[in-house]
Amino acid sequence: MAQNSSRDAELEASLKRASGQAIRDTIPHLVEHWQAKSWLGQSNAYREDPVQRLKDNDVKHDDLSEYVAASAIAHCFDGWSYLGRALEAEIAGDPNAARHLGYYSELRAAMSLLASGGIGVFNRKHVVVESNRCCKVIKGYVTHVFVWKALEIWIGLSAGSDSIRNSVAPGSIPLTDWLEQFNAGSDFVPEAWRTQWGLDLSRLAEDKDARNNASYRPTAFTSPSPRSIESTMRGILRLWELCDPGTSGGFPVLDSHLLRTCVHMIWQQRKSRDDSDSYRQHLDGVLAAISPKSCPAGQWEEFLSHERLCDHHELIVDARGRKTPLDKDHSKQVLARATLLLRISTGCVAHLLEETELNGSSGLEFWSGGPSVRRRLWPESSPVESSVDLWTDVEDASESIEQWLDRDENGLSLSSHAMWTEQAAAAATLTTTERAFLWGAGL
Numbered sequence: 001m002a003q004n005s006s007r008d009a010e011l012e013a014s015l016k017r018a019s020g021q022a023i024r025d026t027i028p029h030l031v032e033h034w035q036a037k038s039w040l041g042q043s044n045a046y047r048e049d050p051v052q053r054l055k056d057n058d059v060k061h062d063d064l065s066e067y068v069a070a071s072a073i074a075h076c077f078d079g080w081s082y083l084g085r086a087l088e089a090e091i092a093g094d095p096n097a098a099r100h101l102g103y104y105s106e107l108r109a110a111m112s113l114l115a116s117g118g119i120g121v122f123n124r125k126h127v128v129v130e131s132n133r134c135c136k137v138i139k140g141y142v143t144h145v146f147v148w149k150a151l152e153i154w155i156g157l158s159a160g161s162d163s164i165r166n167s168v169a170p171g172s173i174p175l176t177d178w179l180e181q182f183n184a185g186s187d188f189v190p191e192a193w194r195t196q197w198g199l200d201l202s203r204l205a206e207d208k209d210a211r212n213n214a215s216y217r218p219t220a221f222t223s224p225s226p227r228s229i230e231s232t233m234r235g236i237l238r239l240w241e242l243c244d245p246g247t248s249g250g251f252p253v254l255d256s257h258l259l260r261t262c263v264h265m266i267w268q269q270r271k272s273r274d275d276s277d278s279y280r281q282h283l284d285g286v287l288a289a290i291s292p293k294s295c296p297a298g299q300w301e302e303f304l305s306h307e308r309l310c311d312h313h314e315l316i317v318d319a320r321g322r323k324t325p326l327d328k329d330h331s332k333q334v335l336a337r338a339t340l341l342l343r344i345s346t347g348c349v350a351h352l353l354e355e356t357e358l359n360g361s362s363g364l365e366f367w368s369g370g371p372s373v374r375r376r377l378w379p380e381s382s383p384v385e386s387s388v389d390l391w392t393d394v395e396d397a398s399e400s401i402e403q404w405l406d407r408d409e410n411g412l413s414l415s416s417h418a419m420w421t422e423q424a425a426a427a428a429t430l431t432t433t434e435r436a437f438l439w440g441a442g443l
Contacts, residue, residue, distance in 0.1 A: 005138065012153045014138050018118035018129040021158055026069040026133060027355045029062075034363035039070050054125045054137065064120070064127060064135045072352060073364075076345045077437050079108030079371070083338050084375075084433035085332075087236060089428055093226040093416055095331035100333035106204055107144070109341040110151050116348040117159055119150055126150075144208055145177075152201045155190045164189045167347025169250065170259040171292025171300065178259055181286040182266050189262075194262040196284035197340055198319025204337065224328040228378075231406055231418045235332055236430055237398050238314050239339055245388050245439040250350070251343055252294045255311045256303060258340075264309040276306040315339060346440035353441060368443040375434045387438035397429035 002389055013192040033041050034066050045060040046067040062108045082105035086165050089097035111121045120127035125147050126138045141149065154160035179188055194200035226232070242254040267279060287300055302308070318336035323329045356362045367373060377393075405414065418428065437443075 001425060007148065010122040011141075011149060014128050014136065015119060015150060015153050015435070016157060017130045017136070018128045018154070018159070020117045020163060022065065022129045022131055022133050023069045023116060023291070024276055024355050025074065026065050026129075027352050029248050030066055030070055031356050032361040034366065034414065037366040039367070040066060040075070051125075054122055054127075056107075057137075059135050059136045059137065061133055065129045067354070068115050068118070068120035068135075068429070070127055071120065072112050072345075073113035073296050073349050073441070075108045075115060076342070076349045076441070077434065079105045079112060079342050079345065080332075080433045080437040081375070082108060083335065083342060084431045086338070087239075087336055087431045089360060090226075090236070090331060090335065091416075091419075091431070093229075093232075095224065095226050095328065098331040099325065099334045102331065102338050104210060105338035105353070106341050108146060109338065109345040110147050110204075112345040112347055113163070113341075114147070114150055114154060116345070116352055117154055117323075119154065119161060121147055121150070148201050148205055150210075156187075157195060160188070161187065161189050163348055164193065164344055166351060167344050168255050168258055168348075170255040171252070171290070171294050173290050173292050175255075175262070177290060178260065178286070179266075181261060182282075184266050188257055188266070190266055191211065192262050193400045195256065196265050196316075196320070197331075198316060198321070198337055199340055199344075200320075201322070203322065224326055224330075225308060227328050227332070228414070228416050232332075233401055233405060233419070233427075235314070235318075237318060237401060239335070240394055240398055240430060241435045242313065242315055242339070243394075243433075243440075245391050245436075246294060247388065249388050249439040249442055251346075251436075251440055254280050254343055256294075257316060258343075258361065260309060261312055261316055263304060264312075266304075267309060279306045342437075343440070346437060349441045364443060368438060373434060373438070376428070376432050377435050377438075387435065387443055390435040390439065393429050393432075394435070397426035401430070 006251065029042070031037065031159055041063075044066060045063045046053050049306050051066075082101050085104060086098045086101035089095075089101060114204065115119060118129040119133075120129065123143050126141065126425065128136045128138060130136060138146075155164065162176070165179065166174050168175040170178060175189070227235075229272060230376070243251060244253045246252040275357065283301065283304055283306075292300055293371060308406075315336045317331045318329075321329065321333040323333055353362045354362075362368075368387075374380065384390055399424055404426075407414070
């Protein structure tokens with residue numbers, strides 16, 4: 001026990017030296033490779049087999065820092081892709097596959113977050129990119145253990161907490177500014193992360209255990225019956241409801257709900273929390289000082305009103321749920337946690353890409369418009385002009401599914417077979433979550 005404590009203390013000391021600024025400084029060095037239609041330079045030592053290359057103990061600092069920086073973007077995209085495949089399994093009535101894939105969605109989102117902060121995840125040897133782009137190797141942790149230990153430490157550091165604050169922007173205003181106006185403490189976001197957003201590390205570790213059972217044990221012995229197709233599809237519709245990019249991209253709807261959970265927690269901690277008049281005066285002052293965009297101030301007043309502070313969205317409630325794998329709602333809760341973690345990591349990626357702006361271009365057009373991202377998002381002959389345009393397909397599919405679900409009111413049966421027979425195209429569209437990465441990262 002003492003030895004483990006000493007190892008973890010050494011890990012924390014190492015992670016404190018991780019530099020997100022070094023990653024931001026590295027991104028522009030990647031642009032020339034992106035313009036040559038390649039993620040990394042052809043001579044990059046870690047391009048093909050980074051795990052094996054790390055075993056050689058001859059660290060190529062510039063190459064390795066570039067690999068870690070690029071991986072922040074690629075891991076995040078892969079996380080959204082895993083979420084889409086998890087939704088396919090959920091719709092197919094296979095909660096075990098859904099939780100398996102959902103866990104990997106969580107894992108990739110966490111790896112993306114860590115990479116954006118200068119922490120590269122490999123296998124038994126991991127990397128901290130320090131302020132001078134010098135890479136220090138950390139030994140002794142297998143991948144899954146390292147990810148959650150490192151994430152727990154990182155979000156407790158000012159660098160991690162600041163990254164989270166800046167990744168969410170309700171009304172196009174950084175969460176940091178909102179929290180300052182509500183007089184929240186400097187460590188508020190990590191606490192909200194754990195208690196209000198449903199992303200505490202103990203839940204994520206439990207998701208790993210559930211993934212192991214789904215991966216290695218006969219699922220027929222213990223698998224719960226899946227939720228009804230109506231419950232499943234309504235849950236997926238609510239998930240997409242939060243991913244609406246509005247007219248400018250990002251996640252304006254989800255960010256507003258995350259803000260409300262934060263404000264609710266802040267106000268609960270104050271003695272005057274039951275004083276609605278005091279709260280209204282404070283809220284008026286906040287809105288006057290911040291002037292949030294995306295909707296008129298009157299709508300913000302209503303959305304953040306004292307009466308609605310405890311009105312948490314279904315997905316956020318699910319994310320902090322503690323159902324076991326034997327419960328039919330467990331996979332739904334895993335997917336909710338994955339969605340929130342992906343939103344945070346996508347915000348960090350968006351900030352990284354701001355460092356690459358070249359005449360309004362990120363340099364990643366070779367990839368975001370290529371076959372690796374196309375994933376049924378648009379016909380090869382008709383690419384979309386803006387990733388925000390990809391929301392129209394989701395709107396149409398959601399409306400079609402909603403109308404199909406309403407048939408139950410007319411006494412017609414809702415079954416998985418009927419849904420896949422009659423709504424296959426709409427259901428398939430709702431599993432293409434890669435599109436949310438594109439508009440969330442500003443590509």
